[in-house]
Amino acid sequence: MISNMDTIISITGQIRDNLKSNVKPKEDDVFNLISEIKQLEGIVSKDLIRAFTEETISFLIEGNEPDYSKTREYINTVDTEISFIAGMFNSPYNPLFGFECILYKKHEVNSSITSHYPSSVVLPVTVLGCTDGFKETMNVSLFPEFFVASAPIKNEHKVFYFTNRFEKRNHLITKPILNQLTTASTFKVLKSASDEEIQEACIAWVYLHEYHHRTGVLPIPEYLNIKGSRAAASLEELRVDLHSIIACIDLYINKKLEKGLLFAELIFAERLLRYPIQIDPHINFDSRASQFFYSFLNDVGTKVFDGTEIHIDVIELREELEKIVNYIDMFERQISRLETAEAKKQIDNLSKSLGGFSVETNKYERLPLYQTMINICENTSIETLISH
Incomplete structure (x- = not known):
């Protein structure tokens, strides 16, 4: 070439x-x-x-x-x-x-x-x-x-996204997790997708992800002064991916996007499951955003993990996803009226309440779901996963 x-x-x-x-x-x-x-x-x-x-x-x-x-x-x-x-x-x-x-x-x-x-x-x-x-x-x-x-x-x-790296991580990390830990009906379309379809889904994901960064009450890069911390970045990553999942679901339901369910399942699975397996949430905002997602799902009454298997129906969770993203949008409207220092403090407090922060260790720890996932997937070492 x-x-x-x-x-x-x-x-x-x-x-x-x-x-x-x-x-x-x-x-x-x-x-x-x-x-x-x-x-x-x-x-x-x-x-x-x-x-x-x-x-x-x-x-x-x-x-x-x-x-x-x-x-x-x-x-x-x-x-x-x-x-x-x-x-x-x-x-x-x-x-x-x-x-x-x-x-x-x-x-x-x-x-x-x-x-x-x-x-x-x-x-x-x-x-x-x-x-x-x-x-x-x-x-x-x-x-x-x-x-x-x-x-x-x-x-x-322009913002460049390297989609083949998302594809590789899906193949090496996310798919093995899905095959070992999810029920047969969970992420069914995603688990049967071809490599070409995974590539198309990753392209859609990064496009919608960046699109939604630039929307909302506190879009970036305009409000990076507020969203520059790891805690704020974690909440922002979850916010934009929730909007992206909902966008794909709605286009699919309204017959505007044939592969919308695949795209929604991929974004959902990657955002919820992969990052805390790959890297420590204390040092990585993407990992912490996943823990936020899991905590929010629990807060709205959605139990996705029974201790043995993960069960998720993305379409059925459309209403719960909207509740979560509406809460985040409302939170942003509230802190938009505050001085920058106070806004950052409010973000940090929310982060600690959702992200697995331990007062004993003074750091963010993996939530039980993710530690269990690591233990179940013991044939694949964390060191190997982190290298990708």
């Missing part, structure tokens, strides 16, 4: 390693990388290649501070099926970031979803190859603020 992809990744990786070790990269490596990138003309945008070339020479040859503003700008205008993202990156969520490159193939989103939930900022992609910074365990997306760039972020800047 890209004949020199491995070469591009290898050279970028060498430059990355030099910079991580505070060693000036060899000029030959820099110009070899630029030469290889230029060979992508005809596949990717010439403007993007030119911007990356100019900003990389400024940084690595001329010794200026890294600034990939132009590269980021052209990345956001690319409409070719295959392209690349490269430059300097930084994020508190990814300590491995540095000088990186990723090559990708973009996906089309189901037209029934895009017609009802239009967005121009979400771009689901399959990663074809990347440097080590993009291989970090929990790295599944790229936001415009991760670029090292001096120019301000624009509302139209």
Whole structure:
């Protein structure tokens, strides 16, 4: 697909390693990388290649501070099926970031979803190859603020989601859990789905997920000053996925989306079951969001786990899901009237009441459901799951 992809990744990786070790990269490596990138003309945008070339020479040859503003700008205008993202990156969520490159193939989103939930900022992609910074365990997306760039972020800047990583986790983690721990009728459509259908469902999930981040009383990125904490991010992740599940159910019921039930089941299963198995809820907001979900379901009288098996009928739970998301939306309206510090305090209090916070250990612990799931799935070690 890209004949020199491995070469591009290898050279970028060498430059990355030099910079991580505070060693000036060899000029030959820099110009070899630029030469290889230029060979992508005809596949990717010439403007993007030119911007990356100019900003990389400024940084690595001329010794200026890294600034990939132009590269980021052209990345956001690319409409070719295959392209690349490269430059300097930084994020508190990814300590491995540095000088990186990723090559990708973009996906089309189901037209029934895009017609009802239009967005121009979400771009689901399959990663074809990347440097080590993009291989970090929990790295599944790229936001415009991760670029090292001096120019301000624009509302139209795209958010990239790496859908093949969601597909892989579904295959390696979620499906084995479903096969071992759910009743025959639970997630029946999801359990029988083909790899291609799982891919389509993951594409729909990340699209709707990001779409709903930008809606509501406190949309992000506008209200990141309130939603920047791990506790707030946990509640936000649950909020947007609940809206996404309901959207898929409604489109399915109204015969607007044939695969809506599959999409709803996948989002539900991933949000409720996978994350606390994969990673500690004390350190990860996605994991904690799953625990919120389970606690909320219990609060509305829905017992999904009897100690042995999980039983869920996504369609039948439509009303309960709406109750939960309405509560979260109401909570957001209430804290929107507060000073930022008080709003964060209220979020933290809610988080501790829902997320498995232990006063004894002063940390978030896995709720019994998830610890039981780990014990039952003992043939698959947590260390193996976390590596994916």
